[in-house]
Amino acid sequence: MSANRTEPRPCTNGTPELGVRHAVIDGALEGVASEVEIRFARYGRADAPCIVVMGGISASRHVGDWWAAHVGPGKALDTRYYCVLGFDYLSVLPAGWSGISPHDQAAALNALLDALAIERAHALVGASYGGAVALAFTERYPERLDSALVLSMAARPSPMASALRALQRDLLRLGDDLGFQAEAVAMARALAITTYRSDAEFSRRFAGSPERQGGCWRLPVEGYLRAQGERFARRFDADAYRVLSESLDLHQVDPHRLHTALHLLAVDQDRLVPRADIQALARATGASFTCLASDYGHDAFLKESAAIGDWLAACLQQDLRMRRPALSA
């Protein structure tokens, strides 16, 4: 156990240190250098071993908000012992860039670690899009992390998932062109939600028959999707949505270039990132592989708190055990 652990100073979850750094990074797609703004949040003591936590495309640096079950004193990402670092994804295209890839987010994180004088992260934890960023970071900056914990992400997107995202982006473009941006974001989000959940969950929740409403037939599931879509449209920018959706389709790492300790978690019912693709990545890298059964599908990382918490704790524990001989030497 590292020295930092002997005098824990509990921190209150929900009152992170918030900050902004600026850095110049080379865009991975065209190699065009641009200054970017990186907004971060830190939970726990700044000098404790750092765990970087990254979620889906709509997640924010406020990790304690969207992953409250796992970040805080006594939780799997224990802020008495670790400093949990979150950051907002780059989502505004710098001039001269055609897109923002997960490798660009990794470059931003690398610059952020520089700016915060964190030589090496204890772990990167990334779920969904955050998993793509974690894998890109692991490929490009292996010397800057001890291990990566990746949930519900493979070495590249599946063409079916890409197809469904491309349709969402078509909608966003059409919304821009024809002036129905908010509706386009809501519809795109509704489509995304169908990929985040499973058949079984929808069957359980929306079993009712269609009902007539003002001359139309409405299905139970329609009201839910509309409400979720509209809620998202109120808080999320259409351009950021398009950039981050495309970024997922620009994700690609070479498994044979991943040499860091890697833990992979798949969900059997995930419609977006097939379990088989994650399993293939595990085989190619020698990563630990865990498969969870959950009707929440791709969203399991947000919903299956008990199982996800156990997995996070077990992975971190296993890494500590493997590193202990080196630490005591």
Place this chain on the structure above:
Amino acid sequence: MSANRTEPRPCTNGTPELGVRHAVIDGALEGVASEVEIRFARYGRADAPCIVVMGGISASRHVGDWWAAHVGPGKALDTRYYCVLGFDYLSVLPAGWSGISPHDQAAALNALLDALAIERAHALVGASYGGAVALAFTERYPERLDSALVLSMAARPSPMASALRALQRDLLRLGDDLGFQAEAVAMARALAITTYRSDAEFSRRFAGSPERQGGCWRLPVEGYLRAQGERFARRFDADAYRVLSESLDLHQVDPHRLHTALHLLAVDQDRLVPRADIQALARATGASFTCLASDYGHDAFLKESAAIGDWLAACLQQDLRMRRPALSA
């Protein structure tokens, strides 16, 4: 073997008798009577035992066109022995109707059988939407058919499939409201196609990386979906699409009211009609159940000609065997 079979008169596939009948039917949803036009095609001798063949929402009465592998002399639906009957689905809302349900299509078929003086169909063969119509007909007019062969359809739609169709209809409505009908139909069809095929098929066909095209990143799968969508938009009417899409979500039969000989075929990789739902229908009705493994998913009924042909032939053969004692008595 029935008397019709002793003197086969081969018919040429592709030159059906075409006809139109008119009938007054009571709409299943509001009970409002309306006159409808029913366009049909007959392949084979009109006095041979009749097999009604019904496909997906975009299928037509020209069964010999879209199911050429199975309809004709020497094929599973052998026009030397059977008269194969196809009809165009009702797709224009009669005044006072809020929708057209599969039970309405069944009522139209019932009226068509009256008009053609066909007392009883030897079999109904329905795939996808046609399966819903076959089940509705079996429920309402059990005295008018000997058996039903249903491919890739369950007792009701799964809420996930309904969600994805509701999004397609939202698109069509928006296209109407904002004047981009053709693009809306193309996008809705592209979305539908993702539900008709499987992850595995897309992964095999569209494995390439994104490429820059005029400042945008384009995925291999996008070109395919766009071309398919646009092709469909040129030939298919937006209103008919909306009516038939909704009709699928109005589909519902009570398994305990299905007493006719029933054969069900499911496809393991079907994203639209889960195998489990078809299996549940088989259990509730005592139907024969066959599960096919095919990366074509829901579209397997159009693509897996060998397996589907074998299944059709086996089902028809089995029904003949079961009926023979009665026929010779």
